[in-house]
Amino acid sequence: MHRQGTDPEAPSPAEPSLAETMRLLDPLGYGAHYAELAGNLRSLAGPPRSVVVTGAGEGVGCSSVCLGLGGALAGMGLRAAVLDCDLQRPRLHKMLGEPNFTGLTTALESDAEPAECGHEPVPGLLVLPTGPIPESPVQSLEDMGLTRMVGGLREVHDVVLLDAPSYGGVRSSPVLSGGFDGVLLVVHSTRTGRKAAREAAESLEEAGAELLGVVLNGHP
DSSP, rough: OOOOOOOOOOSSSOOOOOOHHHHOOTTTTTTGGHHHHHHHHHHHOOOOOOEEEEEEESSOOOOHHHHHHHHHHHTTEEEEEEEEOOOOOOHHHHHTTTTSSSSHHHHHHOOOOOHSSSSOOOOOOOOEEEOSSOSHHHHHHHHTTTHHHHHHHHHHHHHHHHOOOTTTTTGGGGGGOOOOOOEEEETTTTTOOOHHHHHHHHHHHHTOOOEEEEEEEEEO
């Protein structure tokens, strides 16, 4: 198991403003702190191309990490896609100041291309919000063919990042059952206790997930 210790600084995970979000994508703003994380990810043997980003509890800033990392990858000249897979607490559309009329669920339920249902805040980065929320969101993504869609996205993108919910316990996230390349676990410097972080990492390993690394968010 290869773990990478990374410590990007990022704004508070509590609903960043649009200005803060754009700083995540700016190499001279918060985005500068994600360059090392992107480099570490790409330096792994057989660089992972589909990565689940989940948290040790709620409110640790997974969406900020996804956008910052996606922006850094795009800044390296790669094609990156970020998918909002949290159907209970969708955030990416709010962070970009966009409506949630179309997105992941739209593409999964129709023949529409993902690029037609998302946004490109910076060149090389596709951000796909959740889209309309189904009545039973917890199991719907796998039922709707999320793994198949990610496989299609990998044909035209170098890296696909899945912004996954934790639901209070990372093993319970249906997104983790998709057979993706690996998982980044996000912990928060002030909101995540040592015990919670350790239990989350152990839970991922017990579930058979490939833990690529732990991202410390909110570090002063």
